[in-house]
Amino acid sequence: MARSAQRSSLKKIPQEAIEAKEATAEIVILQPIGYPLCGIIEEYPRIEEPELFECYARMQWNGYIARKNDYLFDQRMFPDFAYRIQEVRPEDTIIGQSTTIVVNQEEKEKTDIEYPVEIAFDDIVGQVKAKRKCKLIERYLEEPERFGKWAPRNILFHGPSGTGKTMVAKALANKTDVAFLPIKATQLIGEFVGEGSRQIHQLYEKAGELAPSIIFIDELDAIALDRRYQELRGDVAEIVNALLTEMDGISQSEGVCTICATNRTAVLDGAVRSRFEEEIEFVLPGKEERKEIIKLNLQTFPIKAEANVDELAKLTNGLSGRDIVEKILKSALHNAIMDDMEKVEAHYFEKAASGLQKKETNTHLYV
Structure with missing residues (x-):
């Protein structure tokens, strides 16, 4: 933040000074900002009774110096x-019992709600079975009232890292033209007790307002670890209980679909896993799919590429699509650029692939 966040509570004025009429602010206009710690969405409490809030605010901040761009904390x-x-107005005056306090409740521009438009199912190579199963979710989001109690509200995407779980979720939101609310489970684990559960309830409340919508929780195992392992990572019972409450549909709105993703199904808590009506598996790409991934990405290179696609597909056996793109193709391109080459020759790709294989072999020796 460019300017320092000055906390006005450090500058409270004695009561006798407040009573001096010329020192009291006539009007203070506030903008809701949020919580100091990163939340799921830039959410803030809606003020339904402005007069009641104004009374509450005057009592709480009575005696605080009001300076433009300073912060007041509830x-x-x-x-x-x-x-x-x-x-x-006037500037640098204090909040008193006669001060008019107004809250600007216009929605903030920044939000973690996404409306994916750049990813389509056709852009995702492979995962035929997973994409076929997603047709059920697609139908639900298009006609939520049709399903009733048989709605596929909670879906688990599982499979190796980098196999396209997030991309498919975004493509699904794009296909159905619904709001996409993503969060990594690690973001829910805050410094204070109750913070994560509050964020969960806020997330579902926002999803209900925007329904039909998709809530996408990545790295689910970060909070939904089997209870036998809880002592190894701290108590997240409140977060899990809040998530289970929402997934059970006690207050869930029609048209809200929860998609969770993990690459560690074996360590998930049974109570959490049992909430998913559908489990959709994502697999590593086969040889033909690896060839297609390589071809499609080579077409976007900023310089010409000379690659033996068949050979490269063999060398990348066992790699995810993301690993092929980020660790092989990108590495080869960057090395060619650093060598001032006008094209990426085949040996750059082979070197990147063999280097990655050696690195993974050495890593396994220490596991």
């Missing part, structure tokens, strides 16, 4: 929720 209803002072 200490009661929503602890540590921050408001930025957009405007104060």
Whole structure:
């Protein structure tokens, strides 16, 4: 943040000074900012009764110096929720019982809600079975009222890292033209007790408002680890309980689909895994799929590439699509550019592939 976040509570004025009429602010306009720690979405409490909130705000911040761009922090209803002072008249005066306090509740531009438009199912090589199973989710999002209690609300994507789980989820949102709300499970584990569960409920509340919508929780095993391993990573019971409550549909809106992704199904807690009506497996690409991945990506190279696609497909056996692109193709391209080459010759790809194989072999020796 460019400017320092000054906390106005450090500058409270004694009561006798507040009573001096000329020192009191006439009006203070606040903008909701959010919580200091990163949340799921830039959500803030909606104020339904402005007059009641104004009374509450005057009582809480009575005596604080109000300076433009400073922050005021809620200490009661929503602890540590921050408001930025957009405007104060007169400037550098204090909040008193006669101060008019207004909250600007216009929606903030920045949000983690996505409306994917750049990814389509045709852009994803392979995963034929997974894409076919996604047709059920597609039908549900298009006609949620048709399914009733038989709705596929909770879906588990599982398989090796880099096999396209996130891409398929985004393509599904794009195909059905619904809001896509993504979060990594690791972001839910906060510093304070109750923070993660609050974020879960906020996420589902927002998804309900935008329904039909997709909630995508990546790295599910970070919070849904089998209880036998809980002592190794801290207590996340509140987060899991909040997630289970929402997945059970106690307060879930029609048209909200939860898609969770993991590459470690063996360590998932049984209570969590049992909530998924469908489990969709993602697999490593076969030889023909690896060839297609290589061909498609070589076409986007900024310089010409001379690669033996068949040979490269053999050398990349056992790699995910992401590994092929990021660790083989990109590595070869970057090395050719650093060598001031006008084209990426075949040996650059072979060297990248053999180097990766050696690295993985050495890693396995230490596992």
